[in-house]
Amino acid sequence: MSLTPHAQTARWIRPLATLLCVLAVPCCTSSRGKESERGGVVLAGSTSIQPFAEQWAEAYHGGRVTVQAGGSTAGIKAAHDGTADFGMSSRELHASEAEGLVQTVVARDGIAVIVHASNPIHQLSLAQLRAIYNGEISNWRALGGDDAPITVITREEGSGTRDTFQEIVMGARVEIASNALVTAYSGGLRKMVAEDRHAIGYVTFSQLDNRVHAIALDGILPTEVTIASRAYRLQRPFLFLTRGAATGSAAAFLTFVLSIEGQAIARAEGLAPVSAP
């Protein structure tokens, strides 16, 4: 008995087809469960706040808290639409965005200007920093340091850290020089500064470590105290936004975040606490 080509093919086609069908069934059904799981407090927005919000959510015992990241703009929109209990924004709101929203500062995040640990420069004025990032000052010698070109490192367009830096240091009209190196990662930027003796960059305060040192801006070093008191100017608020005052389980969560315990979590993670109202 000899098998026809078709019969030979069928030998493996049929098990294979069966397998495909079996695999397809759970794929179709598994996505259904999620929708019904909603409930509890939903936070949405800034990717900068997300890791801290997750810490708060984990420590909170008053119910389920879900954190969704999507950027500050999405967070503001979510607060307006009511698709989340809290919208999270890591930047100040424009007047048009702020309308109808209650803003609660839940922590403050400093942005530290960092240089290599061996760099003799320890302080700069905002104007000097602007000139460095604008390319007007391109050698450390002009600032009293080594005779070496400055390696300027910045974050990518769209990054909240860059937006804050642009707004507070550069202002509306001065641009960051196009020859500045660009990276999309805070940790990567710190590594680049830690390895290049002539580099300068900026990272969120929690990223500071002893491989780099922070620059005092206009004489003020970024510390938890100077950031909390707003004396250190290069900083941004972490905002929780609600349409009207928070109520019910959302209000309970907000109370927890602003409590001593909640603020201690923020401090442990490198944020500056908000002073109790």
Place this chain on the structure above:
Amino acid sequence: MSKRLPDRVAARILLGAASSAIAILALITVFIFREGLPVIIDRGPLSFIAGMRWAPSQGEYGLLPMIAGSAVVTAGALLLGLPLGIACAITLAEMAPPRARTVLKPTIELLAGIPSVVYGFIGMEVLVPFIRENPAFGGAGYSALAASVILAVMVLPTIVGISIDAIEAVPHSFREGSRALGATQWQTIAGVVLPAARSGIVAGVILGIGRAVGETMAVIMVAGNSVRMPHSLLDPVRTLTANIALEMGYASGAHAQALFATGIVLFIISLALNELAGRARRRRRVTQTVPEPTLTTAETRAELLGGDNAPPLGREHFA
């Protein structure tokens, strides 16, 4: 002869599975064009492609620095990788003893299996400091040069693999004829084998270019990513792929559309390169139609190995 029902059903199911791959490609194409075209039309294709400034926060989207960046690092990678790759392929296909081949060829193919982030990391840890500290180079180290060197290594497997297959597909009788006429081994390789394998090698090189243009992660890690026309190999550059990967995190609105539009430019470059590689390969059939009995098998082998086995282009564009 009528097929039995289960066979027909099975065939249908498999056909459906196969066409889903094409459907996905179609969906991706439609999606990036739908997302990206509005901003191109809005700003004008010329100012988008030939614009010198990329400042999304000010609504300026000029891709020329990124196009130049991709071109520079790719050219640099070829400059370094091409001689190495071809030399490698000639050695392995024509000269190396079989035992060396069995070790070397899989080793080179293994290079393709190393994740690109590993290449990038090695580049960051070794190459960038080397360029920065070496007085002959200088600068910040993050540069077109660093990206070119990394990419040169990354395109090696593509160039070597396809070139070896093309060289091996040259009928043995060509070599015998050449040697019979008194040519040395080198004369045979340079005068007979390489010209006969040329179209296959060209296809390999073009696919290598595609690999270099499409590479993202390794380039982001070492190229510096400044949006500026590079003036020297030591300048930092941003490539098209890096542009998307760097800024996709927070982009919204027109900025996100502009990144999709960057994807369209990459898509077109990819298609063009694939088409070029395909043409180069097809040309071989014409150049090698010599009536000789062993040729048919050699030709078939060339098609099997060098022809349709080529790695897909641009699969990492949106990774």
